[in-house]
Amino acid sequence: MSRTRPVLILALAAVLLAGCGSGATTPGDPVTASAPQSAPQPGSQAGAAAPSAAATNPVWPSNFPDPQILPDGKTWVAIATNGNGMNVQTLVSDDLATWTQGSDALPKVASWSTPGKVWAPEAHRFGDRWVLYYTTMAPDPAIQCIGLAVADDPKGPYRDTSSKPLVCESDQGGSIDASPFVASDGTAYLYWKNDGNAVGKDTWISVQRLSADGLRLEGEPKRLIRQDLPWEGQLVEAPFVWERDGVYHLFYSANDYGSDKYAVGHATASSPTGPFTKDPEPVLTSTDVAAGPGHCALLQTRDGRVLMVYHAWAPDSIGSEVPGRTMWLSEVTFEGRRVSVTPPRTQLPTGL
Numbered sequence: 001m002s003r004t005r006p007v008l009i010l011a012l013a014a015v016l017l018a019g020c021g022s023g024a025t026t027p028g029d030p031v032t033a034s035a036p037q038s039a040p041q042p043g044s045q046a047g048a049a050a051p052s053a054a055a056t057n058p059v060w061p062s063n064f065p066d067p068q069i070l071p072d073g074k075t076w077v078a079i080a081t082n083g084n085g086m087n088v089q090t091l092v093s094d095d096l097a098t099w100t101q102g103s104d105a106l107p108k109v110a111s112w113s114t115p116g117k118v119w120a121p122e123a124h125r126f127g128d129r130w131v132l133y134y135t136t137m138a139p140d141p142a143i144q145c146i147g148l149a150v151a152d153d154p155k156g157p158y159r160d161t162s163s164k165p166l167v168c169e170s171d172q173g174g175s176i177d178a179s180p181f182v183a184s185d186g187t188a189y190l191y192w193k194n195d196g197n198a199v200g201k202d203t204w205i206s207v208q209r210l211s212a213d214g215l216r217l218e219g220e221p222k223r224l225i226r227q228d229l230p231w232e233g234q235l236v237e238a239p240f241v242w243e244r245d246g247v248y249h250l251f252y253s254a255n256d257y258g259s260d261k262y263a264v265g266h267a268t269a270s271s272p273t274g275p276f277t278k279d280p281e282p283v284l285t286s287t288d289v290a291a292g293p294g295h296c297a298l299l300q301t302r303d304g305r306v307l308m309v310y311h312a313w314a315p316d317s318i319g320s321e322v323p324g325r326t327m328w329l330s331e332v333t334f335e336g337r338r339v340s341v342t343p344p345r346t347q348l349p350t351g352l
Contacts, residue, residue, distance in 0.1 A: 057329060057348060063324025064081075064324070064325065068121070068123065070154040071154070074094070082116055087115060103157075104156070106149055107157050110149075110163075112163065120176060122297065123154060131180065132148070133190065135147075144198075146167040147160055176195050179238075181272065189207050190210050193205055196235070207222050231281060232254035232255055242298045242306075243272075245334075245336075250268070250276050251296055257292060259292055260292050262293070268337040283341045284310070285343070286312075291318050296309065307329050307332065308332050
């Protein structure tokens, strides 16, 4: 999560959970994305069959940073960083191709937090309840911390009745970008980043065990990776872990989110707690149609294909709120410890 600062048919099958032109949309209005004029994860829930539909990247062409897509019975819900008057933006879709704007998934933040300052939400289903982990601003000290809220439905409304943050490394610049993960053995974990770049310190992706209901941290945190490769610049952030054939794949973003240098990195381990070995170069980078792709999440189709959802800028509008960071899809393939991610392109992968 960085702070709030283009056509083939995509036949989208059923999916399991595992991340506008220039005009604003009105809540409830359906939008089918169009091309710019210029050039089963463990713990996930089974989805119902989705109809085929024409779709192009970006699949949502308005500002929707730090996206994640969740199953909701026969439909889908995407959540994202604050915007359009909402603490946690939502979109709903029958097919992952045509999206309709929803309501605020987190209409009220915790008493220790700040409305309108909610970033990088990620949710996971634990039993019959959904748990949302989100970054928000704490008033004293005024740093970013991680909160937790619960709901009966993936699109909310989520409720946070806590009196303090779940994670807040005040001596490390704060804590952001929380990402829950449940391994195949049923053990739950939370990954996050300390906001060290805000205070001139190293940034680390850390992990800590979660209780079975996802509501409490257990044991001690463990640091996994920090910025130490040339392409990463001054930071690493936005972790997301995916398990495949006994290999744990850590996807993360690095460099300046407000530039075309922002990209998605990849590391692997034999355990959810590492040690993780990084690929030397990023697996998803800018193209002539999308700049600074990052803050990804993964989801899997019933036939075994894996998609990555992420945000990216229009190359001629980097840093602009219009259209802002729009929502994109790419395909991910695995071969042992190696991954391949389809570069950002308007023509989505065929056969999905």
